[in-house]
Amino acid sequence: MEKLTDSQIEEKLASLEGWAYGDGYIQKSYQFKDFKEAFSIMVRIAFECEAMNHHPDWSNVYNSLTIQLNTHDANGVTGKDFELAHAIEDIVNA
Numbered sequence: 001m002e003k004l005t006d007s008q009i010e011e012k013l014a015s016l017e018g019w020a021y022g023d024g025y026i027q028k029s030y031q032f033k034d035f036k037e038a039f040s041i042m043v044r045i046a047f048e049c050e051a052m053n054h055h056p057d058w059s060n061v062y063n064s065l066t067i068q069l070n071t072h073d074a075n076g077v078t079g080k081d082f083e084l085a086h087a088i089e090d091i092v093n094a
């Protein structure tokens with residue numbers, strides 16, 4: 001998939017609440033009630049990533065989850081990262 005330009009990225013970010021662009025990734029941090037809630041969301045996200053064959057750089061500390069998305073093959077952010085970001089939002093907000 002084609003690497004998006006900075007202005008294409010900014011345009012697409014308009015429909016993703018709390019997501020920002022930096023360091024070559026689109027990224028967002030989430031806070032949950034506790035570790036159990038964070039990790040159960042991570043499991044749901046992981047299944048979606050497998051289904052899409054697209055995977056996040058992420059880190060979890062207790063109840064917090066930071067997710068960074070880019071496309072290794074394209075060496076930048078692509079439409080696939082936005083597709084996954086929207087899927088993550090749907091899971092978190094379900």
Ligand SMILES: C[C@H](O)[C@H](O)[C@H]1CNC2=NC(N)=NC(=O)C2=N1
Pocket residue numbers: 053054055056069070071072073074
């Ligand atoms: C071989 C396999 O298709 C690739 O490594 C996939 C898997 N998951 C991926 N995830 C992400 N974020 N970027 C990729 O380029 C990518 N490629």
